[in-house]
Amino acid sequence: MLITNKNKRTSFCNKSQNGRSNKCRRIRAWLHKAIINRLGLDANWVQNHIANCSRCNRRLVNVGKVNLALSAMKSQPHKLDLLMRANTQAIGVLKHSLRKTPKAQQLKVIQPEPKLFEKCSKYTPSATNVAACIAILLLMKVGIFSSMDKFQIQGQKVVEQYYVNQVGEDLADEVFSA
Amino acid sequence: MFGKTANYYLIWDFTVSAAVDERQQWILSAMQSHGQELVTMLWRVLGNEQDVCDAYQNTFLQLAHYKGGQKPEHIKAYIFRVAGNTAVSMLRHRIAEKKRLSTAIATRKTALSPANELDSKYLQETLRCYIAQLPEHLRNVIMLRDLAELSYAQIGRILDISTATARVYRCKAIQLLAVWMGKEREEKQC
Numbered sequence: 001m002l003i004t005n006k007n008k009r010t011s012f013c014n015k016s017q018n019g020r021s022n023k024c025r026r027i028r029a030w031l032h033k034a035i036i037n038r039l040g041l042d043a044n045w046v047q048n049h050i051a052n053c054s055r056c057n058r059r060l061v062n063v064g065k066v067n068l069a070l071s072a073m074k075s076q077p078h079k080l081d082l083l084m085r086a087n088t089q090a091i092g093v094l095k096h097s098l099r100k101t102p103k104a105q106q107l108k109v110i111q112p113e114p115k116l117f118e119k120c121s122k123y124t125p126s127a128t129n130v131a132a133c134i135a136i137l138l139l140m141k142v143g144i145f146s147s148m149d150k151f152q153i154q155g156q157k158v159v160e161q162y163y164v165n166q167v168g169e170d171l172a173d174e175v176f177s178a
Numbered sequence: 179m180f181g182k183t184a185n186y187y188l189i190w191d192f193t194v195s196a197a198v199d200e201r202q203q204w205i206l207s208a209m210q211s212h213g214q215e216l217v218t219m220l221w222r223v224l225g226n227e228q229d230v231c232d233a234y235q236n237t238f239l240q241l242a243h244y245k246g247g248q249k250p251e252h253i254k255a256y257i258f259r260v261a262g263n264t265a266v267s268m269l270r271h272r273i274a275e276k277k278r279l280s281t282a283i284a285t286r287k288t289a290l291s292p293a294n295e296l297d298s299k300y301l302q303e304t305l306r307c308y309i310a311q312l313p314e315h316l317r318n319v320i321m322l323r324d325l326a327e328l329s330y331a332q333i334g335r336i337l338d339i340s341t342a343t344a345r346v347y348r349c350k351a352i353q354l355l356a357v358w359m360g361k362e363r364e365e366k367q368c
Contacts, residue, residue, distance in 0.1 A: 062356035
């Protein structure tokens with residue numbers, strides 16, 4: 001009994017913690033958005049200031065230059081066999097018994113492979129489209145069924161009202177209660 | 179009697195070395211799982227294939243001899259830090275060598291041309307030079323974040339700092355690099 005209570009308390013604490021962290025995350029996202037909108041580089045007053053302030057202009061140019069250089073460094077490709085060569089050279093200085101293992105032989109001929117995320121990235125648009133279609137279908141299905149129910153209830157009420165007007169309440173109750 | 183002892187010694191030696199080698203299989207596993215990321219980072223830092231191979235070899239050699247062949251607690255952190263430090267010392271050595279070989283006038287002439295300012299190779303070399311001059315804590319973050327493309331959480335774990343600290347360090351590093359790049363531009367204009 002005591003254990004059950006303890007478990008309940010723990011799950012309640014976890015739930016409240018999760019709720020709190022979600023709330024916290026939402027607030028942080030909202031704050032971030034608000035700050036970016038008012039103080040970000042795209043804000044109008046910042047753009048106007050940069051256009052007129054030579055010092056800020058220079059700073060922005062310099063940061064842009066650093067980013068450009070970093071992008072250039074990242075986009076510079078290396079030869080496909082570089083990993084193979086590096087592995088071969090590194091394995092060459094390890095112990096003899098390690099050098100002869102099948103794993104070492106595999107590493108000597110390994111080729112760089114894109115990560116799973118990168119491999120799947122080409123399917124992202126199609127996956128998004130499929131997900132959107134499924135969502136629309138689900139919404140439509142839910143909408144149609146809920147409308148059908150409403151339509152049936154409303155129709156029944158109208159017919160009941162008609163009977164009440166034409167033949168009287170007692171008779172109508174008798175008909176519709178059966 | 180002596181011969182027998184020698185034989186036993188040899189057998190003992192063989193079994194011990196075999197056990198050690200068996201235990202060092204994790205080096206190859208580390209090479210398999212982190213090799214690609216490491217080569218990419220080293221390539222971006224050094225920009226020279228032979229230097230990349232040398233730094234990579236040095237990293238795994240140090241890993242194999244870590245505390246007499248023991249396995250480090252966080253292999254990824256160890257590998258990336260050793261590789262980063264090796265790459266930076268190689269970069270510094272290369273810069274010093276270049277300075278020694280080239281005359282100041284020749285360098286100034288090439289730097290003065292406006293075409294160079296947007297030349298990708300020139301920009302990369304300048305940035306590499308400044309990255310090597312950054313303070314260690316900022317340099318580590320910029321190398322892991324921008325050149326190895328690791329997440330801030332991973333960087334935090336590798337450098338034993340919080341994610342927020344890693345973000346702040348990266349921001350500071352970019353600001354410092356921008357200031358240095360700007361100074362160089364001003365010097366050229368003077």
